[in-house]
Amino acid sequence: MSNTDTVYLAYDYPVLGAFLTALWVFLWVLWVFLLFRIVVDIFRDDTMNGWVKTAWLVFVLVLPFLGVFVYVCVRGAGMGRREATHAKAQRAEFDDYVRKTAAGGGSGTSGGAADELAKLADMKNSGHLTEEEFQRAKQKILS
Template structure:
C-alpha cells in the first residue's frame, strides 16, 4: 500500500514539474516575441510585460490566443531570413571564383593529373 502511495506522489510531482517547465518555456517564448515584434509600440510592450508580471498564466494564454498566428509568422520569417543569411555565407566561403577554379584545373593539367579534355570540361562547367 505504501509503495503505491509513493508511486502516485512521485508521479504527481513529476507532472507538476513538467507543467511548471512548460509554463516557463511558454512565458519566455512570449516575452521573446513581445520584444521581437516590430508592430507593437513601446507602450503596448510595457502593458504586456506588466500583465505577464502580475497575471502570468492568464496573460500567456491570452497572448497565445490573440497573437499566436503572428508569433508563428514572425518565427517562420526569422527562420527563413537566418537560413538565407547562412546559405549566402556558405556560398561566399565555400565556392572559389571561376578564375581560381580554372587556375587549379590548369595546374592539374600541367602536372599531368588530368587530360586536356577533362580540363576543357572543367573550364566549360566553371564558365557557365
C-alpha cells in the first residue's frame, strides 16, 4: 500500500457529520426510553382491562411511531397522574415499613406482641403487677 492510498477518516468525516450522528444516537435513545415508558404505563394503568391493554401494546409494538404518537395524544395527560399515584403508593408502603421496623414490630405484629409480653413479665417480676393484672394484660395483648 503506497502513501497515496492512505485514507484519513478525520478528513472524510466532517464535524457536522459527527454532530448529526450524535444527534441521531440521542434521538434513538430518547425513542427507546419513550417506548419503554409507554409500555410500562400501559401495564400500570388499572382503568384498562386486559383486552384494551393488549390492543394498545400490539398497536405500539407493531406500528411503533404511529402507536406512540396516538398513545401520547390520547392518554398522555394521564401518564403523569398515574406516575404520581404510583410514587405516592410506594412512598406510603415505605413509610409503613419504616414505622413497623422502628417500632420493633419487624415484618409483622408478632415481634411487637413479644416485646410487650417481655415488658409485662419484667413488670411482674419487679413487683409492679400482680398475677391477675399480668394475666389480664397478657390476654389483651394476645387477642
